Amino acid sequence: MARPTKKGLDYFPLDVDFLSDLKIRRIIKACGKEAVHILVALLANIYRDEGYYVLWGDDLAFLVADEVGTKEGTVEELVRKAVQVKFFDKDIFDKYSVLTSKGIQNRYILATKERKKVELEFKYLLTNEVNRSNISINGRNNSVNQENNQQRKVKESKGNKSKVKESSKESSDVRLSFYAFEKLWLFPNEYQRQDLDFLITEYSDELVVASIKIAGTKDIPKGKAINFITAVLKEWALSGVKTIEQAREYQLKRNQTNKQPYKKQPTRAENLPSWYDKEQPVGDEKEIQLDADLEARFEAYQARKAAKDEDNDTSTT
Known part of the structure; x- marks a missing residue:
């Protein structure tokens, strides 16, 4: 039996100015000091399982609340605030109930550069850093x-x-x-x-x-x-x-x-x-x-291209 491809990470980076980030400060202001613990727990779930996203629902709210030692309602309130301030991408959350962000995806892609194969879901994709030979994108045409x-x-x-x-x-x-x-x-x-x-x-x-x-x-x-x-x-x-x-x-x-x-x-x-x-x-x-x-834009483009080609021909003769 083929060995399953590893998706998640064993550890993830946390910026040294994490607490100085305006989004984080707004979340803490709205949800209290335990917001930091909840955010770290959410990030750990994201990077540990799929690596760059996690499905949001009652089960995840319960697990994070249990890990941190708080109420599920507190976790739900924080997630709403995190989406509001764009710590997590709002469009992806509203459409798929998924927690992710462009920054999370960029860090995941950087961390997996040595892997033989990295699979990403097109519908959740926010980053453009996917031009790498070991990255395959699922569902691009699905x-x-x-x-x-x-x-x-x-x-x-x-x-x-x-x-x-x-x-x-x-x-x-x-x-x-x-x-x-x-x-x-x-x-x-x-x-x-x-x-x-x-x-x-x-x-x-x-x-x-x-x-x-x-x-x-x-x-x-x-x-x-x-x-x-x-x-x-x-x-x-x-x-x-x-x-x-x-x-x-x-x-x-x-x-x-x-x-x-x-x-x-x-x-x-x-x-x-x-x-x-x-x-x-x-x-x-x-x-x-x-x-x-x-049409004017296209004609201008053709004119610039023709002039450039002419300059190149002149320089080579």
């Missing part, structure tokens, strides 16, 4: 495949004609986000393609396209594109944005808020891309075209 399977069952129940029509529309929709990405940053690499697939499934293709167009109005490099797009989509989701019309309305309000000067320093208003114009048609994938600002 959510996409699961969604497609569910859609396939619905389509089959409506008959073959409906199935073919919807399937054709889905493949056309997916190409829109990829086309928008390619026009701005050229072809996405393998990881970026998989990430785009995931975002399309989570948020819808038209919202992904809209977030890409917002990136087109800013100087976002290709290496940071997915992070920027994801941040925009998460902000919309937390604000209840589900349609392109709601996204347009949200961004207009956001822009108006940014135009209001602060007391100390004014904030520069965002430049709205042309898709915010309500008279512009949205929704017909055959008629949608990239905005002029996106």
